[in-house]
Amino acid sequence: MFLDDVLNEYLYHCMAKGFTPKTMKNKRQELKQLKGYLVDKRGITELESVTTYDLKAYVRFKQQAGLQPQSIVTIFKMIKAFFSWCEKEGYLKENIAKKVEIPKVPKKVLKGYTLTEVQSMINAFTYKNYIEARNKAIIAMLADCGLRAMELRGLLTVNMKETSILVNGKGNKERIVFISPALKRILIKYERIKKQHFKDKVTTEHYFLSYKGSELSHVGLDNVIKLAGQRCCIDGKRVSPHTFRHFFAVQCILNGIDIFTLSKLLGHSDISTTQRYLQSLEDFELINKAIPSSPLMNLTRR
Incomplete structure (x- = not known):
């Protein structure tokens, strides 16, 4: 043939x-x-x-x-x-x-954001106009929901519910992510400013829009993240949407979510993909996480 x-x-x-x-x-x-x-x-x-x-x-x-x-x-x-x-x-x-043997990829440990850095990047934007409010909401959602860049850009307003979001993920697989009260507060303000900004204007059905009302581009989203990094002087770390996804995963693990649940929240089809996020946990974080799960420590409590 x-x-x-x-x-x-x-x-x-x-x-x-x-x-x-x-x-x-x-x-x-x-x-x-x-x-x-x-x-x-x-x-x-x-x-x-x-x-x-x-x-x-x-x-x-x-x-x-x-x-x-x-x-x-x-x-x-x-x-x-x-x-x-x-x-x-x-x-x-x-x-x-x-x-066919293919080259081995060197394992690089991604240096993630700290809680302070993420809070600073959210606070780097205000509510003074649509773009500022949109950027604040984007940073907050990436950090609190762990969405992929393409998932956030493709997010439709109709899929935004009161306390959850229907996400169209990789391979057109749908999943539900939840909106925390802290994120909801930011989104309510963003939606109010968005409604006023696009009053009597024709827009797409996307939740996050460009200034003119079209779908947010890949470059446009990347520029939002880079601007946040510049305003907060983030240095020595990859400033990208994916680093927020990594931040979300690490925080979930540190807060006690098991890896199987985390894998579903991230929309991973293979748990080994989720496991890679654990490689960036600092030694002191691993120690703090390990102490409560120590078999001997649990025995002494009985």
Whole structure:
């Protein structure tokens, strides 16, 4: 079978499965690059002619191009998924990508925000106008709900309830997150100012809007977080929406939420993803958490 035909069929399969436009864009881009490499560098135009050695050569090609291990791992996950599908469809006898070794990603411990830093970033914005109120609400929601950047940007007003939020997560999976009284207080003020700002104006149905009433862009959200970091002089830490998600996870663990519940709150499909958040707990935090759960300490109380 021609690579072109199989790749085209696979992409339609992924669309039918309901993958997000962003995921589809990434799949198209990476598989197009793989096909280009196989055709131009290896002279391969048919699926059956692709071998494990060709895929190993592709990994080396990406390494020589200067790609970081994490990028190569991400790319190869898409390639492995494609060949796994080929095996299930009976186009190949086995998933040849299984035998390809990919570079190990160095484990980096993310240095998270402290409670004081998060409080400072929330207080860095006021209620004097719509943008200030919106930014304050964004920082507060990221810290208190642990949403992904795309989840926050895609949040619809209709999904905002009195004490909960219906979140459309990764892979179009829905979950419920809860609104604390502290966050609710900020959101009430934001909604009042938002209503006044967009009075008699046409807007999208998104909860957080740009100044003109359109959906908040990826860059727009990133700029909000960077501005908060600048105003509070956050130094030596990654200032991004994801760091707030990390902050939420760590605080939940420190406050006694079990990892299985946390995994559901974060919308993780695999608990190992949730476990990575624990790597950033400082030694003194681990000690404080460990003391109440010490078997001997519990025995002495009896």
